[in-house]
Amino acid sequence: MTQIELRGVEKFFGEVQVIKDLNLAVTDNEFIVLLGQSGCGKTTSLRAIAGLETIDHGDILIDGKPVQHMKASDRDIAFVFQSFSLYPHMNVYENIAFPLRATRMNKADVDEEVQTVARTLQISHLLDKRPSALSGGDMQRVAIGRALVRRPKAMLMDEPIGALDAKLREEMRAEIKRLHLKQGSTTIYVTHDQVEAMSLADRIVIMHEGVLQQVGTPSEVYSYPANTFVAQFVGSPVMNIASASVSNRAGKVQVAMEGAADGFSFPSELVNRLDAGGAARGDLTLGVRPEGVLVEHEKKDGYLPVVASIIEPLGSHDIVDLRVGSQVLRARTKSGFVPHAGEKVWISIDPSQAHFFDPANGNSFGVRL
Numbered sequence: 001m002t003q004i005e006l007r008g009v010e011k012f013f014g015e016v017q018v019i020k021d022l023n024l025a026v027t028d029n030e031f032i033v034l035l036g037q038s039g040c041g042k043t044t045s046l047r048a049i050a051g052l053e054t055i056d057h058g059d060i061l062i063d064g065k066p067v068q069h070m071k072a073s074d075r076d077i078a079f080v081f082q083s084f085s086l087y088p089h090m091n092v093y094e095n096i097a098f099p100l101r102a103t104r105m106n107k108a109d110v111d112e113e114v115q116t117v118a119r120t121l122q123i124s125h126l127l128d129k130r131p132s133a134l135s136g137g138d139m140q141r142v143a144i145g146r147a148l149v150r151r152p153k154a155m156l157m158d159e160p161i162g163a164l165d166a167k168l169r170e171e172m173r174a175e176i177k178r179l180h181l182k183q184g185s186t187t188i189y190v191t192h193d194q195v196e197a198m199s200l201a202d203r204i205v206i207m208h209e210g211v212l213q214q215v216g217t218p219s220e221v222y223s224y225p226a227n228t229f230v231a232q233f234v235g236s237p238v239m240n241i242a243s244a245s246v247s248n249r250a251g252k253v254q255v256a257m258e259g260a261a262d263g264f265s266f267p268s269e270l271v272n273r274l275d276a277g278g279a280a281r282g283d284l285t286l287g288v289r290p291e292g293v294l295v296e297h298e299k300k301d302g303y304l305p306v307v308a309s310i311i312e313p314l315g316s317h318d319i320v321d322l323r324v325g326s327q328v329l330r331a332r333t334k335s336g337f338v339p340h341a342g343e344k345v346w347i348s349i350d351p352s353q354a355h356f357f358d359p360a361n362g363n364s365f366g367v368r369l
């Protein structure tokens, strides 16, 4: 059982505040991913939990006990870095055994633990090799093995597969997930790669400029982004974000993008929901993922004529840029559906896939149809 909690954690480097009032409760066996752009404070947060960095304010609790004044070595937390940080003069067996030898465990028990971890990570055949003879993926397996072998209370991983090439990253991602399902240890994992975050996390913590933006399951942050930052950070290609206005004329609700003569038709309940969500009538920020932009060759009720400007063929589907008023919406279509740039098509927005944000602060009104 390991729970980790951060309460009002703040951290300054000189004058610069890099963590601002961070509150987070990680439950036992949970796989939490800290996600955000470079410099948003992910690594500093992780290092603070491990005790590798001090904090200026707040509490860090492990199993309910404040640990912010405790030495890193007393927190019983394992840390896996992006650089593999193995001892080059030791073979794989000795690297994995090292943390156990430091606890003066007897030789037979050390051997049993090392062999078990090696089997779990499928590196038994590498035990007598030196790190220099290993591939990047195997080096990281060994680093993870060395972290796991002493059965820490929690595993902290800082971009552990960031230095590997794309194919190997995908493989290692699956392995880390398998390992977590098998071992079930409380894990906090840092990455700037949203695909990695979505595929590994029980819950994702999205950070921006030292401020936590949203915590949720991958499907929660994808389907109900709390603000435009999260909306555009999670999902690929990114969600379209556009200035728009909502009008209600003669019982017909229209959502018009800035600069467009006409609007898209929306069910009339949208206005009631936006009112209930606290949105002022009129201008707002519309968000829609490319799969929520509907494209037809022929005129249909509620559709607007537009011209395709750029087509990106991606094999399984295309991404088509469509100019609407002064803005561009990106749509996901079947491959070849819009054959050429310059093609005139008709588009609408699937009301059930529309998001509405406050243009003043980017926060979601929490309204979905």
Ligand SMILES: Nc1ncnc2c1ncn2[C@@H]1O[C@H](COP(=O)(O)OP(=O)(O)OP(=O)(O)O)[C@@H](O)[C@H]1O
Binding pocket: 013, 018, 036, 037, 038, 039, 040, 041, 042, 043, 044, 045, 192
């Ligand atoms: N030891 C330090 N001294 C001064 N500033 C630091 C130190 N460590 C980090 N910073 C600054 O704190 C901010 C947050 O850094 P941090 O490494 O936590 O971000 P990150 O989101 O993990 O980014 P990255 O993915 O690039 O590591 C950055 O602006 C960074 O330059």
